[in-house]
Amino acid sequence: MSPILQAVLVITLGVGLSVGYFWLSNLILDNVLFPAKGINAGRNINLANAVRPWLFLFPAFAAMGLYLAYPVFETLRLSLIDRDKADAFVGLANYRQMMDEPKFWEALKNNFLWLLVVPAASTLMGLLIAQLTDRLRWGNIAKALIFMPMAISFVGASVIWKLVYDARPEGTEQIGVLNALYTFFTSNSPEVWLTVPFWNNFLLMIVLIWIQTGFAMVILSAALRGIPEETIEAAVVDGAGPLRIFFRIKMPQITSTIIVVWTTITITVLKVFDIVFAMTNGQWQTQVLANYMFDKLFRANDWGVGSAAAMVIMLLVLPILIWNVVSARRELR
Amino acid sequence: MSGIAGQRSSLAWVVNLSVVFLVLLWLFPTVGLLISSLRTADQISNSGWWSALSTQESQRSPVRIGGDEQDTDSGVAITGTLFDLDGVDISAWGTSSRRPNEFAPGDTAELKDGQTLSVQADGTYQFTAPESQEGKRLPRVFSTATTPPEFTLDNYNTMLFGGGSSSISKAFLNTFTVTIPATIIPILFAAFAAYALAWMEFPGRAILIAVVVALLVVPLQLALIPLLKFHNAIGIGKGYMGVWLAHTGFGLPLAIYLLRNYMVGLPRDIIENARVDGANEFRIFTRIVLPLSFPALASFAIFQFLWTWNDLLVARVFLIDSTGQTTVMTNHIVELLGTRGGNWEILATAAFVSIAVPLVVFFAMQKYLVRGLLAGSMK
Incomplete structure (x- = not known):
């Protein structure tokens, strides 16, 4: 597949998926999980409003967590192990080698x-x-x-x-x-x-x-x-x-x-x-x-x-x- | 009073002149590269770009005469011209590198074996010899000439449409392929999150804002190896998918930060009224907040576009593999610096093609860029 076609596809998919995610998750939240009718209407509205922020936040924070926060800790771990010794923990050996x-x-x-x-x-x-x-x-x-x-x-x-x-x-x-x-x-x-x-x-x-x-x-x-x-x-x-x-x-x-x-x-x-x-x-x-x-x-x-x-x-x-x-x-x- | 006014105007002069000086200081490197990209390889290596602007006298590279022989009464003659240029004015010429200015235009030089050569001011020459020169080396002509300013688009033609290993057309397309999805995808994710952080009440909101501020400055250098490992583990390896995901992840903190700061400033009444009227948060966001946030969305889009277009590190780590099929412009230029370091006509042209697109975006959308910068750092 040509990269340009792939790019167009990714844009459509990316935008479509994210719009779909936000729309569908809201729909399910309001109509299936906590419908704003029946005897529990009041409680359900409050529950739905408590959950909704997390629906809005989830994709962005999951992506940032994976692409920025996790790497900080993984890099810290990698700096303490040695790949040539089957990932054995070597303490500060890498730092010591660097300082030499x-x-x-x-x-x-x-x-x-x-x-x-x-x-x-x-x-x-x-x-x-x-x-x-x-x-x-x-x-x-x-x-x-x-x-x-x-x-x-x-x-x-x-x-x-x-x-x-x-x-x-x-x-x-x-x-x-x-x-x-x-x-x-x-x-x-x-x-x-x-x-x-x-x-x-x-x-x-x-x-x-x-x-x-x-x-x-x-x-x-x-x-x-x-x-x-x-x-x-x-x-x-x-x-x-x-x-x-x-x-x-x-x-x-x-x-x-x-x-x-x-x-x-x-x-x-x-x-x-x-x-x-x-x-x-x-x-x-x-x-x-x-x-x-x-x-x-x-x-x-x-x-x-x-x-x-x-x-x-x-x-x-x-x-x-x-x-x-x-x-x-x-x-x- | 007049004394004060006089002082004012002399101060104004100093201010004006120093700003002119600073602007020129800031512009000259770029102008130099632009002019170089419009000159031929010969011109670039023979004189500095600043002399391309005026008519100038310079020693031209030697030209070996050649052409068809015509029989004459006393032997053979060859006529021709040294340069295919208009407006060249030769002031001196010669046939040996030791004395390149031996003769004046119109003189006839007596060479060895009865040969003669005369060169006119406009570059036409006549060479005569007693017998045919077939198979022999004809003399070279050195000349000093004044040439008018002269520019060409040939470099751009070769670099863009010429094919060959240094052509940048492929890298140009690849760069677009990287930047467009990497600019569009993060915007939606960020917009929803920014709205939640700006206008929804929930426990932990302040902490999440602090997390965004912290992630804003985490150096992406730390992400290279862990994410490359991750991409390999989930099977996308090096490629466009990887670079799109990486740019999305790296762009999100700034996007959320810019958009939240902007959304917080939207009038509370509009949103409260919509809530009272029974619109749910999803509708408020898509119908009211998103359209009103257009300036902030545009600011971020410009940032992200410039950043992904100009990026070298992320592309090298997540996109470019050993086949070289997926090179981007910045990487291509770095490679040219390594292999064609002295060929300024190639380097200058490649660099200028790569900076032309951001410059157009920059001048067209400067208002949004400045607004975004201010929103991003004043708070």
């Missing part, structure tokens, strides 16, 4: 570098652009253009930036912007930038900053718009300059939004895989955890160490997860 690998420490170190630089740079750039375009007549066009990389895949962005970093042998015309500028201004010989250890990490980070700044800008720009006009007017009347207004009046009012943006980008950074995979594949000391894990799982076929690396990512995400849950619960009250 210099590549793991390199990945962890680079990940922290990413965590330090990317959320900060994206949020600050986003805030700067949001503030600059706030009162601009063509601000919306400018924002749309800076927001655009959000639609581009990490792989597409990697190709775009690889052309910027491209290097040709000395003596030939440079076709990468970076080397063209570098050779023009310094008259040094061109560098193969992606192979320069340590600094190449920053070149990869620029790709993610380029993408995430638009995200930060959109959210922060909405937050800036949401600041009550009176507070700013009062500051203007009191003679505060634009910088003072920004830092003393606006910033404190959008702190919580800045934190949300910061943590959201932090999560993205922890999961960053495609950029490193497509641009250097972890060579030249650019390894990060997600790519290290992928390498272990699918190239070395070592599920134990791969799962251990995945658990490290989970551990790093955990504080943000808890913070999100706590603040969501605070809001519900």
Whole structure:
């Protein structure tokens, strides 16, 4: 069967089945199990209304349970057993093996570098652009253009930036912007930038900053718009300059939004895989955890160490997860 | 007052200029790739894309002259043109790589064995020799010429319709096959659950909302091996079915979260009135809440579409097998980066085809995308 036909069939089946499920289960609930008539009508209506939420929730939560919650525990289990020893429990042996690998420490170190630089740079750039375009007549066009990389895949962005970093042998015309500028201004010989250890990490980070700044800008720009006009007017009347207004009046009012943006980008950074995979594949000391894990799982076929690396990512995400849950619960009250 | 006004306008200038600078900074990498995809392989490797915009003088790659010989009184002659281009203006030429600018256009060069060659500014040349040159190597011509900006759609033609191993038409179709069901299926599941979480009273509601918030940030890296094992166990293995299910599962938390936040904001009166009128929850949901939630549904659909279209990891793990028949665009590009790393005309074109669809969606539906982003992170 051709994949396209299969796709059409799956769409029809999926939509049909889910509509059918919700419709039929409601019908059975109202007419067969707890009919709203006879001597028990009142009790039946209450019973039906107590069951109905669970009918509505079941398919989505079953799918999430299977595809997101169960894997967390299964990965934990896999990280504690050894596939080559008939799945015997080996305790922390996989973790110990991982810690003996210099590549793991390199990945962890680079990940922290990413965590330090990317959320900060994206949020600050986003805030700067949001503030600059706030009162601009063509601000919306400018924002749309800076927001655009959000639609581009990490792989597409990697190709775009690889052309910027491209290097040709000395003596030939440079076709990468970076080397063209570098050779023009310094008259040094061109560098193969992606192979320069340590600094190449920053070149990869620029790709993610380029993408995430638009995200930060959109959210922060909405937050800036949401600041009550009176507070700013009062500051203007009191003679505060634009910088003072920004830092003393606006910033404190959008702190919580800045934190949300910061943590959201932090999560993205922890999961960053495609950029490193497509641009250097972890060579030249650019390894990060997600790519290290992928390498272990699918190239070395070592599920134990791969799962251990995945658990490290989970551990790093955990504080943000808890913070999100706590603040969501605070809001519900 | 005028002093303040003057200060204002100079500040406005600074703001305008810095925004222009930032926009250009953000655009130039993409523009570079777009322009590169419209140039021939030769042009790309001979000059940076930024010089494609203006008429420029550059050294062209050498051309070996050739063509039919005509007999003349003093031997044979070959005439022809160096390039099939309009508007080329040769400023200097030569016949050896050491002195590529030896002659001016119109000069006649005396070569070995009584051969002569003359090249005109427009690229036409005349070569003469005392005897037939059949079977011998004719001289090469080096030239420096100014050429007007010149773009071609040939790259797109070859990459989309040309067949061959680097063609992206198959990956393009496959990507659509992955994204459309993966975008549509989760919406219904999520909508029902979001309605229950927003408007139905039941014990444990707060906990379930917290669970959704928690699952929102669980890295899908953790799901790869357990789910691959699960797919193998239930017999779907690697394939479209697997990738559709995986994208559905991974997309649900965001879908439920976005839709619930939106549905909670719907006016209470409408729903209460319907309840008083005796409509049951199923009818309220399908007749009132679902149509009113269209903006949130659209937001999520865009997110999910962009995410599944741009995804590499999930496709690699759950879809792409060793036959290579089910490759998607992102994976195809990564493979091209490995095998055709220096062929920028191929890479640029492939990348641009893959980002064209999301860009169209992005600019057409930006309003919903922004709304979704705000709903997803402001709360």
